[in-house]
Amino acid sequence: MYALVAGGGKVGANVGRSLLRMGHEVTLIEQRPYRYEQLQEEFEHQVLLGDATELYVLERADIARPPDLVAAVTGDDEDNLIIGQVARERYRVPKVVARVNDPRNQEHFDLLGISQTVCAVSNILGLLEHEVPEPGVVRLLELRQENLEIVELRLDRDSPAAGKRIGGLRLPEGSRLISVMRNGRSELAYDSTVLRPGDQVLAVLEPGKEDELHRALTRR
Amino acid sequence: MKLVVIGCGRVGASLAREFQADGWEVTAVDEQQEALDRLGAGWPGGFVLGHGMDSEILRRAGVPDADAVVVSTNGDNTNLVIGQVVKLRYDVDCVVVRILDPARAKFYEERGMQVVCPTQTAIAMLAQTVRKTTAALQS
Numbered sequence: 001m002y003a004l005v006a007g008g009g010k011v012g013a014n015v016g017r018s019l020l021r022m023g024h025e026v027t028l029i030e031q032r033p034y035r036y037e038q039l040q041e042e043f044e045h046q047v048l049l050g051d052a053t054e055l056y057v058l059e060r061a062d063i064a065r066p067p068d069l070v071a072a073v074t075g076d077d078e079d080n081l082i083i084g085q086v087a088r089e090r091y092r093v094p095k096v097v098a099r100v101n102d103p104r105n106q107e108h109f110d111l112l113g114i115s116q117t118v119c120a121v122s123n124i125l126g127l128l129e130h131e132v133p134e135p136g137v138v139r140l141l142e143l144r145q146e147n148l149e150i151v152e153l154r155l156d157r158d159s160p161a162a163g164k165r166i167g168g169l170r171l172p173e174g175s176r177l178i179s180v181m182r183n184g185r186s187e188l189a190y191d192s193t194v195l196r197p198g199d200q201v202l203a204v205l206e207p208g209k210e211d212e213l214h215r216a217l218t219r220r
Numbered sequence: 221m222k223l224v225v226i227g228c229g230r231v232g233a234s235l236a237r238e239f240q241a242d243g244w245e246v247t248a249v250d251e252q253q254e255a256l257d258r259l260g261a262g263w264p265g266g267f268v269l270g271h272g273m274d275s276e277i278l279r280r281a282g283v284p285d286a287d288a289v290v291v292s293t294n295g296d297n298t299n300l301v302i303g304q305v306v307k308l309r310y311d312v313d314c315v316v317v318r319i320l321d322p323a324r325a326k327f328y329e330e331r332g333m334q335v336v337c338p339t340q341t342a343i344a345m346l347a348q349t350v351r352k353t354t355a356a357l358q359s
Contacts, residue, residue: 078297079297081301090327107275112304112308
């Protein structure tokens with residue numbers, strides 16, 4: 001596979017290196033001259049000096065082929081958005097992945113159709129919430145293309161679902177329980193599984209159904 | 221009529237003043253407080269300090285009910301993103317975006333964006349001036 005990586009900071013260099021180790025063909029684009037020189041020692045002819053939002057720079061990196069993958073991972077969200085749009089819409093690149101630096105810009109990526117994004121800040125915050133379980137719904141994973149997400153809930157003592165079989169619960173349409181973690185051990189959720197207070201439950205659902213699921217499992 | 225100018229540098233500030241003088245209700249947005257000075261002493265219009273990528277700033281500047289929005293920060297990609305957000309999210313009919321790079325300007329113009337490319341204009345005018353001048357000298 002041919003992959004074009006825009007942005008040669010820590011993220012871009014590591015993505016490029018990993019893809020090369022997997023045996024893929026890679027071109028890395030970096031616009032800062034001093035960083036480019038550092039990268040050249042490792043990546044040699046596979047790194048290119050230039051602004052990856054300039055079409056002629058992308059064309060020098062053979063974007064017209066087109067690559068199987070473009071990873072827009074610069075430290076600038078506007079640049080990543082434009083690289084993503086240009087790659088997909090002008091050069092018909094089949095797979096575009098973009099880095100979101102500021103989680104507040106996530107809504108712009110969604111609006112402008114760059115659906116495969118990675119945001120380190122959001123991921124870290126998600127993990128922190130996972131470490132400190134609170135009553136409520138914690139988003140663990142967003143599957144944007146599938147329009148699904150995986151969430152975690154904890155059943156408290158008053159939960160109406162405690163003591164009931166999963167098969168007997170009235171869960172919102174478009175949601176399903178995946179697993180139940182109890183005393184540090186996790187088991188797949190079956191219709192016959194009986195829930196207990198303190199259980200940590202994983203569920204898959206359509207985005208927007210979190211509150212409904214939360215109500216169904218935790219409120220009388 | 222309401223105009224919001226995002227990016228209040230030389231171009232944005234002059235444009236804001238021109239429309240304010242024409243009787244428009246104008247709000248300028250810039251992330252630097254100094255930009256307010258460019259609008260002149262006693263600027264009667266609005267000024268919002270902040271970045272145009274910030275939806276809250278766009279709302280405070282009155283983008284949702286603006287008749288026209290001009291995006292003229294000093295970053296092409298910033299302008300392209302803000303221009304699309306304003307058009308798609310707030311449904312403003314007249315959104316004009318300044319793009320310095322002719323290649324990106326052409327691509328986004330073909331996608332239906334209203335783009336002004338000063339570089340392209342300068343190229344065309346320089347070429348025209350050279351042709352006219354040399355032709356006059358030869359005759």
